[in-house]
Amino acid sequence: MTDSSNQGTRLPSGELRPIYNRDLLLDVAVRVFTERGYDGTSFQHLSLASGLSKSSIYHHIEGKEQLLRLGLQKALEPLMASIGEPAATTGSAVDRLTYLIRSNLQIMADRLPYVTLLLNVHGNTETERWALEQRRTYDKFVAAVVQEAIDEGDVRSDLDARTTARLIFGMTNSVREWYRPDRDTTPDQLAAQVSSMLMDGIRAR
Amino acid sequence: MTDSSNQGTRLPSGELRPIYNRDLLLDVAVRVFTERGYDGTSFQHLSLASGLSKSSIYHHIEGKEQLLRLGLQKALEPLMASIGEPAATTGSAVDRLTYLIRSNLQIMADRLPYVTLLLNVHGNTETERWALEQRRTYDKFVAAVVQEAIDEGDVRSDLDARTTARLIFGMTNSVREWYRPDRDTTPDQLAAQVSSMLMDGIRAR
Secondary structure, three states: OOOHHHHOOEOOOOOOOOOOOOOHHHHHHHHHHHHHHHOOOHHHHHHHHOOOOHHHHHHHOHHHHHHHHHHHHHHHHHHHHHHHOHHHOOOHHHHHHHHHHHHHHHHHHHHHHHHHHOOOOOOOOOHHHHHHHHHHHHHHHHHHHHHHHOOOOOOOOOHHHHHHHHHHHHHHHHHHOOOOOOOOHHHHHHHHHHHHHHHHHOOOO | OOOOOOOOOOOOOOOEEEOOOHHHHHHHHHHHHHOOOOOOHHHHHHHHHHHOOOHHHHHHHHOHHHHHHHHHHHHHHHHHHHOHHHHHHHOHOOOOOHHHHHHHHHHHHHHHHHHHHHHHOOOOOOOHHHHHHHHHHHHHHHHHHHHHHHHHHOOOOOOHHHHHHHHHHHHHHHHHOOOOOOOOHHHHHHHHHHHHHHHHEEOOO
């Protein structure tokens, strides 16, 4: 176990010890939370993964739950911001839905580890319930736009709005299981292609 | 702890003890595996959930891994059978793909707990690797049909076949998270509606 005063020196392996700031520690914590589950992650796990002592970790953050909240916020902030954008609130419902699907995929691709953390949340702690509540607000907003698009005659009505929204999220959320930004497809390309596939699929004929 | 000789009598709660056969025990085990993970399930958990003693469980099966294999088989058997059907092997690729998507959704709806078990498998045991190998064969078969449908000009080519297959499975597999057969939508309706949404989405214009 090493102290924060050792930052910038070498690890026992000879590797240069990274100089930690809160963001770097957060990246490590989010990875460990996703691998072990939040409940299954102890301070010792965080300590081992970061190479920081418990007291050094406390130098950066208040506790484990604060790391969870900061990690979830990195996913929730852009998602919640997207439903406030003019492109999500003005114009035809079908155009707003296209915008929402595209921005969802871009956020997914840009913030893959954080969105993955968000999608694994079960609501066991106050922070998890806070995150679920925001996700629910987001999901309901999208389902309402699907309903408007059905009412405007632009989206097929053989499935109800809620089911259609669920199927859309089913496809977009599954992207986290295989998409890696360093492959051939850029986040923009992915967003454009998946959203056109989804929109062609649900458009009224 | 009670013995198999007590079957058909009452549980301490006063409920009638179910008369177990292998299928009923399997249903209980698959539920527990999905809740706790296979690795996290002990014989004691199975004993508590079924109300059977360890020796009574052994009366029905050889061990925990056999229960896993039987559970996975209930999902894999119809999936692997579907890719051998004439509808999956003859005719235009776009028609074969439509059939594969519909049968996938029907199997999902019919065998929800078993398909959920299959989709959670990580390959930690020999049985899990056996199941993953079959899933891979199934996934490859579908991806090859997508490729043929692209080659025949019926499916859009802006996404490669593998990505398209992944997005299709992303949507169909997500159905397990919310679909319950006792709701308004029958498995047939679900299969018809989701497959038409997917096929309209990927059809070449």
